Amino acid sequence: MAIKFYKETNFKDLENTSREIGINKIPKEWGVKRLNEVSNIMMGQSPPSSAYNNRGGGLPFIQGSRDFGDMYPSITTFTTICNKKAPKGSILFSVRAPVGDVNIADRELCIGRGIAAIFPTNTLLNSSYLYYYLVYMAPTIKRQSSGTTFESIKKSDLEYLPIPLPPLEEQKSIADVLSTIDREIENINNLIEKTEKLKKNLMNLLLYGKIRIKKENNIYRFYKETNFKDLGNVSIEIGINKIPKEWEVKKLKDIVIKAKMGGTPSRNISEYWNGDIPFIKAQDITKTGKYSYQTEEYITEYGLKNSNAWIIPKDSLLLSAYGSIGFLKINKIPIATNQQIIGIIPKEEIVDIEFLYYWYLYFQPFWNKFIKTTTLPHLTQEIILDSPVPVPPLEEQKSIADVLSTIDRKIDLLKRKKELIIEVKKWFMKKLLTGEIRIKILENDNKQ
Template identity: 30%
Template sequence: MSLEWKTVELKSIANVTMGQSPKSEFYNDNFEGMPFLQGNKTFGDKYPSFELYTTSIKKVAEKNSVLMSVRAPVGDLNIAQEDICIGRGVCGLQMKKGDNEFLYYLLKANISHLINKESGTVFGSINKNDIETFEVTLPEDSEDQQKILTILKNIDKKIEVCKDLNINLLSIADAIFKKEFRNFDEYLEGDLISSDFGLIPKNWYYKTLDEISDVAIGKTPPRKETWWFSEKAGVKWVSIKDLGNSGTYIFETSEYLTEEAIDKFNVKLIPEDTVILSFKLTVGRLGITTDEMTTNEAIAHFKLDSESPISKEYLYLYLKNFNYDELGSTSSIAKAINSKIVKKIPILVPESNKLNEFKELFENIFNEIKSNQIEINNLTKLRDTLLPKLMSGEIDVSKINCDLE
């Protein structure tokens, strides 16, 4: 490591503000008051979204502050895009001299060491002293800090561009789907016929999911028998959380099942390019597999074959717009529909000429989304590989010619 790097306690370079939650009667979801962040639940990818606001402001993280969850779990990081009220599960950090985004990446590179400080038998947590006395190593030269920041920010900007592109592409596909396959206002009355679910165009009809696809449900081996699971090897095993963290296509999962587990518990293998749907706890999350995978028992998969009247893109958009509230009921514990109900979900099948008219367009849009997700994954791996090397001095940025503008 260069002699121009220094190891310091965090309190010497940053001010730390611990959150304090207002009373619950001052929470609201109607945009009154200041955005309120209780924990990492609404952190999002890099910038937080807000479900709650408060008119009783206790502690504030100023715009551009680094946000960090300090309990259950510890160490999730974010950046405030505006002044926000922070609750007891969050702290705000601001550089005394320098760029807060550099502090964000500095903490991101060292967060595993900070997590080791957490305590608590029920909820892991860290306190203000843990944070302030945490030691970090950084370059003394502010220009070197800025070079590191520029490299990492440029990668993250490219990732955000690809994510925004995919949001827009899916919105375009969704808008076309709604106009052509859900909204029949432009049809003449004589061109519509009655169905069990309202008026539909002539030559269109409803089929249940199990009539147009091979429907299967995933499975979870006994959790206490940890040897059936792996974080690195085996067959990818999709959870509802994985569906939430993925985009339209699923490339990565947090866990794998061993081949032995798949054989012993008869876990269904899902082919590539299969639409999958969560139907327990969080109902309605969707994804499309990118290789052979498995899922837990809260996720159903719909294998289409060459005889199916619809494409995977049509099925994805149809299920994305489906009202699942009509299928099940809500309890105090969780919202769910069972596998029998899933198999009987009614699918509107348009006449073939109408489907063929938009088949290639939908395929092209989804292929572009998939390509962008591959780019996101590659850039994310590049950033995560460079981050510790840049933040440890293994890569000497003083010899890199960066355009700091």
């Protein structure tokens, strides 16, 4: 069976209903019903906590949307007492903060008070179509939520929600198109997960010298290392007890020209801000991507001189030392930082900046051993400067960084592809669920 898309030209106005759902018109042959006219809506009720277990006893239990996955919930809790059972295939809608998340019950579930289960009661409504309609309408429903501290919606907010109803076969076709896009997104997610796992495994092998790289005639040759030396006490710090004999382990302070925390000019003095010097904060470091090409804020030369900020030359390493500890960027422009970031200028004749980036990316979990736990968890400048760095021959460092950068580029490409497909899905949802674009089912594949 094939389908054909075509643009609808024959509409009817929704009048008052349009204000509720943000849809002004639908195709003339479509109907409109309130959600409670075509479905049952069951609000969850939490059983006593004494009935909970994680051993698989009783029914799977979900309290709220924290258990939601991309489409189906991930079950970690079970309950031997259940007040509200959601049938398999019902649509799960989050009614307490965060309002509007949507999943599908892939089995019979017990639902807590943060969830509503919705399931069609007649042949006017297809369950998969309902799922995608609620996903599309979630932002609109969320705007109806009440409560300043803890947002929530009432059962009546769902009951009186208008739902446009195409012919049942068209509902199924709409759901099929959108689920096809979802499967492609899932495939890309799986590829991203596998590639990130490959990267992590390669980092372990390459950064510790278990697998070595030689570049010959622009071709990388990998081989297994057999000649190691023990690291003694250093092994506790970096999680491995040996490295190749020709490698060294050095403290960061011995392989840098300069490493120093930054500072923030007073925000009460306007002359310090909106100048020409890029200024980066710790929260900017946590954003995705290896490189920093621009910043949201800029300071003046006057602000620089009247603070502890300093200009870090391009192709240095920026490492967050407060709050979100261990996040990294390589700055591709001269830049100043706040006091929560240490700027690191490596000695190029000893260490490659890209290799150093990947080492500290892999080292990030080990910082937990050194964190100072005051009001805001942090690393001192001294701790960072004393941290150990394996130092292979410089050419091997560059080869290791090249291999890992190639994998990063593949991951970035997959993520961009995923973002594009998500935008395509949003476009199709808007056009198909409002009837701007219609679907016609063709009798056989030979028809155009």
